[in-house]
Amino acid sequence: MAASMSIDLNLSSKDSEPPASWQKIAQKAQLLRDSTIPREWLLGDPVSDDVRNVIKVPYTCGIMAETELALTDKDATSLLELLKSGRVGSYDVTFAFCKRAAIAHQLVNCMTEMWFDEALDRARELDRIFADSGPVGAFHGLPFSIKNTFAVKGRRSDGAYVAWYDNIAKEDGMLVKIIRDEGAVLYCKTTNPQTAMHLETTSNLYGRTLNPFNRMLTPGGSSGGEAALLAMRGSPIGLGGDGGGSIRSPAANNGLFGMKATSDRIPFVRGTSTMRGCKSFPIVAGPLCHSARDAELFMQTVLDTSPWLQEYNLVPLPWRQTTMPEKITIGLYVDDGSVMPHPPVKHALEALKVKLEADPRFEVIEWSPCKHDLGYDLIRQLYWEDGGVETMAIMESSGEPVLDLSKWVMKDSHVRPRTLKESWELNYQREEFQKEYLAHWLSAPTVPDFLVCPVGPSVAPRHETARYWGYTAIFNLLDYPAASFPTGLTASASIHLPDTDYVPRDTEFDEYNWKQYEPSAYEGAPISLQVVGRKWDCERVLKMAGMLNEVCMS
Template sequence: MGGTWEALAAKKRQDLLNSIPEDWRIPSHLLPPASQNDITGFPETSGWFTREELDITNSTALELLPRLASGSLKSETVTRAFCKRAAAAHQLVNCLSETCFDRAIETAKALDQRLANGLGPVGSFHGLPISLKDNFHLRGLDSTVGFTSFVGDPAQDDAELANLLIKAGAVVYVKTNVPTAMMIAESVNNTFGRTVNPRNRQLTSGGSSGGESALITFKGSPLGVGTDIGGSLRIPAACTGIFTLRPSFGRFPTLGCRSGLPGQEAVQSVNGPMTRSLFDLEYYCKAIVNFEPWHGDPRCLPIPWRRVTLPSKLKIAVLWHDGMVLPTPPVTRALRQTAEKLRAAGHELLDWSSEDHDLGTQLLGRMFVADGGKSVFRELGKTGEPLRPEMADYGEARELGGFEYWQLHLERIQFQKRYLDRWKKAGIDAILAPVTPFSSVENGKFKHVGYTGVYNVLDYAAMAFPTGITVDQAVDVLQDDAPQPLSDLDQVIRSEYNAEAVHGMPINLQLVAQRLEEEKCIEMCKVIIKALN
């Protein structure tokens, strides 16, 4: 692989653009102006999409799957519609990293022919296009995870999850953009650049699964899969107002994915679905577990999907803040209104102390840089690519020795035990918390993963879900009698808060259950959504 990192990146971006057929390139006279922030309505207003394409791409996965399985809707038709809308999304918000449109269409045709031959559907995802985050290996495609050093290094095999999805009839057609090493809470890197939020292109779509969140919000995918090591599913879901589940390690297969920090296992990366519908999310989770992925991934736990019966009255602890950074006003308002509606519905609510959250966040950060940043600098050094400013911690880190690293593991276990004891003593079913301090935030201004990262250290099941509440710039202002900032970082976030910039944005919250309680987490989320509605 020759050339400078700039040349490699430029060629990769051009190759990606060239992979979009001319028919799926937005005519220049239809392109929305750069000043148009919300482009989610473009497919409907542009006149560039057919009525059939709009009907298909506006549908949920569960609306499409029965029609695909029966043959009343051709997989080729559905696949072409989502390929076109994904191509449009990329041209408007820069959300893709790879395409395999031709392969996807051939796969869809074969699935249609199977039905025509009377052989029946392949599996749970027969004919459904599913998008994947960039780090999932797909044969013949790069998994750059933002590094120019991985440009031109195609995967030889499919990741275990991708293989499983394909066997179940899914049509894989695109991979989506991530930040460098997947270690920034916004999806920006030196190879592809920045993915922006389709609801407001001045705002971030989050990271590291921000390409997925942007694509799904634009309806360029009915269902996507991202990963989470410090909030990388929940943060982008919150920034765009969609659903996601961060499962505990071992529920879904992770074999065959490229890591930004290979070998780092003090805190495990997991993958999970990102959807516009809670029922799509539940369907995906059940289907993946029912495939018994432990037969293909040795670290998957042989736990079938379990039926959960909730108590009639849930006991939910509310984390109003994490002791480090106060939520911005719209998030606090959404948290308060959700708590009030749950209480009115007969559930018991109590306040949850932020004790230990600072420690949990520190542990996470220490785990990420325990190698002194060597993993990151090894890849950067291959092409002379510079370290992005968002990753300054990796340039300042000191490598831990083996003994020190073992002590870090002991601290993690002590932290997990202390949090578990506190949970059990309180007798709670769940924690209701912010996902981030923000609804979303202007590009380049995301700070603080404390609300999510703590639950990665604990390996708890956690959902990010839209509340149906949106930011109101007339209401969500900083009050003169607001509490004092909790930290210097809190003061910076407060000083940068701009209610006008995020006006109208959806507000997500986080629902946290115990480790390996994915089924319960989903059922409790249904209860909360019902109370909110």
């Protein structure tokens, strides 16, 4: 099925030869990956680089049948209803998503590996099992994409480091195994950035991933490949990870739902990682998907397997069925006090506020964030307590260049090797910040049930400009559950005019962010927002994300 290639892809070095240069390894990675796209799925007329929005290409390129397009336009929950009722088979669904994923990759460069033949074999097997004994698990027959950083048995687990390209996972990571055992069909891994610590997705190994709504913008990071693939409807649901916004930011940039739960509920053991043993900031695995109900399906399915019986550090907390307050109090803020969002984001928040105030179910209060500048400063230091030494050594071992955003995120102002005492002090400051923030929340004249705020200071940023993570990373520091949700609005040069009266603050980020705003540059980018709850309130946060999306769309 896979397209044949005449080029010799065996670039591994022999004992008598010097190691392959990083450029050759990267060339091998990209050629080998792209050679797995069947010839009949290749775009006959390549889309010009100056075409920004490629969302509609699958409908016009002539590769997909109408029935295939209809299947791939559904959310995961709808597909599972069809699969479990026998109205459609896993083979047909998987074939359609493999085809659309191949188209997506050619347009936005979102994949690290594709194994379509094996996926279709598994789909056939699931169809046979269904005919004999019924569905296999909660995800029976559903295609499921996986971020590159998670271990998938028999697949590369390189984390986008050139030096780790030949790492092959011997076993599925625990969460991937749960997904597979629940009947999902795994068919691809998606891109993440060098270091997995950018809100941009680019690496020397796989190149730059683009935002399909506007390819001059980033899909975000570090789960940017997942988000770009889902935005193109090349996947119904994907697995990502979030240590500073890496699920919520790319989900927001691509008009998706993205869930970051409180840590130690969902298993999170990646296939490739640096700083093993570091617990200074929680990284959480979670879904990127097309609906809030898909995210709830993911959370409930995983927790219904009682993963705490297999992973020692998980809290034995099943997914709970909750009810919302009769009157839901929302603390809404447009500005975190450090970086003023661009006009499209402000407009979306103001529009949502008007709708919420007109809805008898809600009470909206103005929320004053608590020292977000200090919190963001603190987590930036906690990210690299070893001074980035281990990460730099990995890149130096292959000779691959350190990308500009990697240099920025490890800049000397925040990144230096810490003594044990200094590390203890940073972690103590984190705990004190968590205490102070909770006290601030509970001391409000009207205590909010949820916060609603930007996901970032702009819609999808221009390439190489995503420097401010404060709107998302603050809730990693606090370990609060948070979910991004689409508003249905998009950035418009004719509507979202520059605010010529605003004078940027004298801070590291505000003036930089404000100078990036040129309305036409962001044309067509989805506008998303974020809802946040207190620790462990994951169920209600996700339910609230769905409710807020419905309010936005009303």
